[in-house]
Amino acid sequence: MIKNSFYLLLIVSSMIHANSLYEFESLEDEKRFYSLIKEVRCPKCTSGSLASSNAPVSEDIKQKIIELIKEGKTDREIKDFLSFRFGNDVLYNPGFNESTYFLWITPVVFLTLCLLVFLFRRKS
Amino acid sequence: MNIFIRLILILIPIIFFSFFYLYINDDDYYPGADFRVIDMPKFEINDLYKDQRFTHLDLEGSYLINVWASWCITCRVEHGFLQKLSDQNIPIVGLNYKDDKEDALNWINKFGDPYKFIIHDLKGRLALDMGVTGAPETFLLHNGKIIVHYRGEVNKMIWNDVFIPIINKEDIFNND
Numbered sequence: 001m002i003k004n005s006f007y008l009l010l011i012v013s014s015m016i017h018a019n020s021l022y023e024f025e026s027l028e029d030e031k032r033f034y035s036l037i038k039e040v041r042c043p044k045c046t047s048g049s050l051a052s053s054n055a056p057v058s059e060d061i062k063q064k065i066i067e068l069i070k071e072g073k074t075d076r077e078i079k080d081f082l083s084f085r086f087g088n089d090v091l092y093n094p095g096f097n098e099s100t101y102f103l104w105i106t107p108v109v110f111l112t113l114c115l116l117v118f119l120f121r122r123k124s
Numbered sequence: 125m126n127i128f129i130r131l132i133l134i135l136i137p138i139i140f141f142s143f144f145y146l147y148i149n150d151d152d153y154y155p156g157a158d159f160r161v162i163d164m165p166k167f168e169i170n171d172l173y174k175d176q177r178f179t180h181l182d183l184e185g186s187y188l189i190n191v192w193a194s195w196c197i198t199c200r201v202e203h204g205f206l207q208k209l210s211d212q213n214i215p216i217v218g219l220n221y222k223d224d225k226e227d228a229l230n231w232i233n234k235f236g237d238p239y240k241f242i243i244h245d246l247k248g249r250l251a252l253d254m255g256v257t258g259a260p261e262t263f264l265l266h267n268g269k270i271i272v273h274y275r276g277e278v279n280k281m282i283w284n285d286v287f288i289p290i291i292n293k294e295d296i297f298n299n300d
Contacts, residue, residue: 043257056222057257060248085255087158117129 022066029069036065036075039093043086156275157286158255164268165253172220172228172242180268186296188216189263190239190278191251193223194231196259202277203235209283210238214297218242221251221259266296 024030034051040061042053050058050065061082068078082090094100168179183189190206192199210216218239220228225244232242245251254263257275264272264287272290274282291297 056248057252060252064252084162085253086257087255117132121129 022062024066025070032075033062033065033069036078037062039091040065040079040082041090041092043090049092152285154274154282154286156282158273158275159271159290160273162255162270162273164265164270165250167243167250167253169243169245169250172218172225172232172244174225174244176241178241178243183217183265183268185267186215187240187265188214189219189254189265190216191219191221191256191259191261191263193221193259194227195223196221198277199260200235202260202279203238205279205283206238207236215240219251219256220244221256222246222248264290264296266294 022030022033024033037050040050042048042050042055042058042061044055044057045053050062065078065082068081073081079091088094088097088099094103096104164180164183166180168177170177188209190202192202206216216239218241220242222245225246228242228244243250248256254270255273260277262272262274262278263270271294272287274286276282278287
């Protein structure tokens with residue numbers, strides 16, 4: 001009997017210390033945090049998200065994101081905060097700005113040209 | 125019409141390859157350099173020797189801010205060059221990053237101190253605000269604004285290619 005309760009205590013005691021790694025005020029905030037860290041690149045990694053990284057700077061940025069969420073910042077504001085400090089390449093989804101418009105527009109222009117040439121040839 | 129299409133078919137690969145040729149052979153491209161102008165974040169931090177408190181107001185004028193730590197091997201490599209810059213009367217402020225105080229002081233005693241003063245950013249809070257991702261990193265500060273941010277070791281080549289053009293353009297450090 002004593003032996004069994006000892007085993008039971010061993011099993012249960014680990015659960016007493018179980019705690020989540022990060023503290024959040026609501027489930028909504030927690031969801032936002034976990035989706036954000038998948039969309040932000042770890043600045044010290046070749047290409048890995050914050051979620052995949054334990055680098056010291058990634059841990060710092062994760063803590064900062066939690067702080068910003070608690071301050072009531074929107075996802076957009078948090079991403080702007082990070083890209084302002086660590087450069088545009090920390091965001092996996094490149095925004096439409098002066099250094100990326102060429103990238104976004106070229107395929108459309110190219111396809112339009114292809115289509116035009118194709119139609120032109122058919123007529124003649 | 126056919127000539128037109130043939131011309132395009134020939135031109136596209138030529139443009140494509142010359143684009144990559146030029147891109148790969150661009151010697152002036154430094155991935156660690158960031159030339160965006162950013163306000164220096166406000167801070168209030170103890171210095172490494174614990175007897176003085178420094179704030180952003182102590183950084184009036186022009187300074188280099190060098191992020192270093194005793195655990196950082198590249199900082200050791202960079203140290204000699206910083207010493208040379210300091211010998212040329214260029215004011216360098218050390219930002220000791222996530223380092224044990226004792227280790228940092230031992231390091232300075234052993235290898236020399238090229239810094240005007242050293243602030244001790246134990247948790248890396250200020251460094252995070254400045255966009256530091258590791259050590260070493262070097263910032264050029266001019267009138268409260270960061271005008272160059274270089275991630276990685278600063279040596280003679282980086283100094284001449286990345287920092288000097290901006291320093292000459294903004295007319296900084298010519299007090300000697």
